Amino acid sequence: MDLTLRVWRQKDGQSTGSLETYQVSGIIPDMSFLEMLDVTNERLIEEGKEPIAFDHDCREGICGACSLVINGKAHGGFSGTTTCQLHMRKFNDGDTITVEPWRASAFPVLKDLVVDRTSFDRIIQAGGFISANTGGAPDGNAVPIPKPDADAAMDAAACIGCGACAASCPNGSAMLFVAAKVSHLAHLPQGVPERGQRVLSMVARMDEEGFGNCTNHAECEAMCPKDISISHIAKMNREFIRATVRGE
Amino acid sequence: MDTNGSLNGNVPAGPLAEKWDNHRFNMKLVNPANRRRYKVIVVGSGLAGGGAAATLGELGYNVDCFCYQDSPRRAHSIAAQGGINAAKNYQNDGDSTYRLFYDTIKGGDFRSRESNVYRLAQVSANIIDQCVAMGVPFAREYGGQLANRSFGGAQVSRTFYARGQTGQQLLLGVYAALSRQIAAGTVKMHSRTEMLEIVLVDGQAKGVITRNLVTGEIEKHAADVVIMATGGYGPVFYLSTNAMGNNVTASIRAYMKGAYFANPCYTQIHPTCIPVSGDHQSKLTLMSESLRNDGRIWVPTKEGDPRGPAEIPEDERDYYLERMYPSFGNLAPRDIASRAAKRACDEGRGVGDTGLGVYLDFTDAIKRLSLPVVQQRYGNLFDMYEKITGENAYEVPMRIYPAIHYTMGGLWVDYNLMSNIPGLFVLGESNFSDHGANRLGASALMQGLADGYFVAPYTVGNYLASQTPGDYSADSSEFTQAADDVKDRIHRVLSIDGKRTVTSFHRELGMICWDYCGMARTDQSLKKALDLIPALKEEFWENVSVPGSGDELNPELEKALRVADFLEFAELMCYDALVREESCGGHFREEYQTEEGEALRDDEHFSHVSAWEAPRNGGRPILHKENLEFEEVEFSVRSYK
């Protein structure tokens, strides 16, 4: 396949960036999208040019590092697929493909397609945990957890922290990410003692980080590579109201 | 080769089952009010490093934790699918601490240290309790009890799991605990920061030199103790199931400063990965081993059979694992299943375009269990397979081939998980300690969390109790020298300005290791590798092309430094494989096999850990042996017939 790539190039966080055009040939359908970028980079290096910087690590859809907006859609917009799991057979010979970084004010660009997502880490630090020191935990079967609850917790816990939700939200809201963690822990008996404080602190932190408000566009759910449902946002809202009413 | 007397693993005296309890009682404690005055460096935020950093933070130590990813939540522990073992015996099927211990020793082909393995089995049960308390959503039965499965050929059901994402959920548990300590101010997290050198002062580990991957700044970090938990070195083979960033840098740097590297040739090959599709391939994807519970593995009986799988009649198919290992069949252990696949492909009976693949067929399973049941059990794996290959495995059999997956070798540590360098502790996949020559499925997650949550917090405290807190300075000449060395190395690699990309060197190194030190090794192949690697290393330092500068985010530079370290390490790995003139676990020397083609151990001459010291003034590495004494178990031949 021969392709035209339009790629966001930006030297660093201080510089302004722009889209540059590259012609790439000899791409085969079995390549992953990132392997296509690898091939492009090898050629750029051989031509003495700077390769395109992008985040990636596991290349199997689980670490959440890869983060490209492809043709205007986070991860390319294919259901249940991260950028690294996307294969070139989804494209056609002669296509023009635009590749940009996550766009959200809370995710500043560091270089080319690489953004800073430490705002997500700080939201988790605000309360996305259960305070249980190592040692002295009761037997794992001491508190039975009904299978539907364990399953619901797992559905939410599947979030990989990639940021596609915030990057595709017109308001740059991180609601789906935050809701996934709140909902995961609220479904488990171990998470109950801290549930009120948790949701209040995480939401406050999310606001401080500069993420926008949720106005129910549901773009996040559509672009989430792990199919995290917006029903978790409803769950989080209930948790939030409960905590506020109780004055926690 | 210079061989000294047996290395001392500092194993406590007393009966096996009481060693750890006695040792814990005998260890010195640090007064809680004093802990804050001790600074601890933890390199790595996976299950092992993240677990240790969080727990030491909870205890009140002053911790600095490092990882190269943008967040500690992305350490490669995240990718583990299948599950984690623990001797809970919830299923009442005959499991016990002793049985998990025994299975691990036998699975490791009698090449691990008894006392460490026993301790691992002992603390395994605590791990599950701890993870549940922290909100890890393990699979549950309808009654609300924890669910288990049998995994990797174990004859009891002791594996706990969270769908096909066990590693993810365990790591997110660790990440949550770590985040809590970061918020509490006990842990300072340094993401996108790579350790490039270790610093010793008067022979003790006192800190590290790192590079800030965003700004390129070279930083000096000093502490009372250094813990490394930097994961496996699988990508020395270029293609593996590891993450792109997995590396040997921290370990090889410590080795060059005097830490012993143990059993580097013990590498594990996983039988069920998606085959290579072309030269562009950057990594290999594991298909969970659980597929072997219902899928049947076969190749055509005839060499070079051009027909598609559906056209090959039943009597022209060779279900070779079922034929050769009737009692374990398709569930034969990883090393055995991998070699059998290689043998079939070497005989010209491999399938797919490259001929490097075998079928994993669910036709019978679908007939026996129905399509919906197969979908329910394995649906996510079939989806993943389709994403990568574009094929629907409900209709055509999957194609699989072995790939490098795990590295049992690593820095040598004693019973306390301390290396031979005082003050340098090594945890998780980056040490050598518990899996001998072959790791059993679902045991690496167990080891990572055991080391991080339950072993290091005690043994590191014991070490610190004998140290005066704050006895270090990042301004000392040792730190300045180490930082200058790192800057020189970076400057050197950037100024070569050659013709070949870093990746082309990495790929070539990987091919050498895979072809000559991979699934099967011979004296001749290893000598060949030992000729080729130094030549490649020389070419690298003359002809590599690394664009950009050192003062910016520069992924090519990061790769170049890692590949340079892989080039150093590969030689050591091949040399270890050459000197170990026996076959055991993942180390298969063709010269040493039984008539049926099984691994032939030589317990008389090789029942030891090979711990390598870096050569002084060139020459070959220096061998130190730790003799393995087995008090509880008797040597036996692993048989899965």
Ligand SMILES: Cc1cc2nc3c(=O)[nH]c(=O)nc-3n(C[C@H](O)[C@H](O)[C@H](O)COP(=O)(O)OP(=O)(O)OC[C@H]3O[C@@H](n4cnc5c(N)ncnc54)[C@H](O)[C@@H]3O)c2cc1C
């Ligand atoms: C695909 C796959 C599936 C697996 N499935 C299972 C399974 O089902 N069950 C099981 O028990 N095991 C499984 N394993 C093995 C298991 O996941 C690993 O052995 C284990 O998680 C390793 O944990 P760790 O903490 O030692 O290292 P890792 O999780 O790899 O963490 C390494 C850490 O070190 C950091 N680091 C590395 N080098 C540097 C440096 N130079 N400077 C700074 N930081 C550095 C990294 O950033 C990272 O934080 C699987 C492995 C793979 C690859």
Ligand code: SF4
């Ligand atoms: S909710 Fe989905 S899109 Fe958002 S961070 Fe999690 S996995 Fe990514």
Ligand code: FES
């Ligand atoms: S690289 Fe890990 S999810 Fe894509």
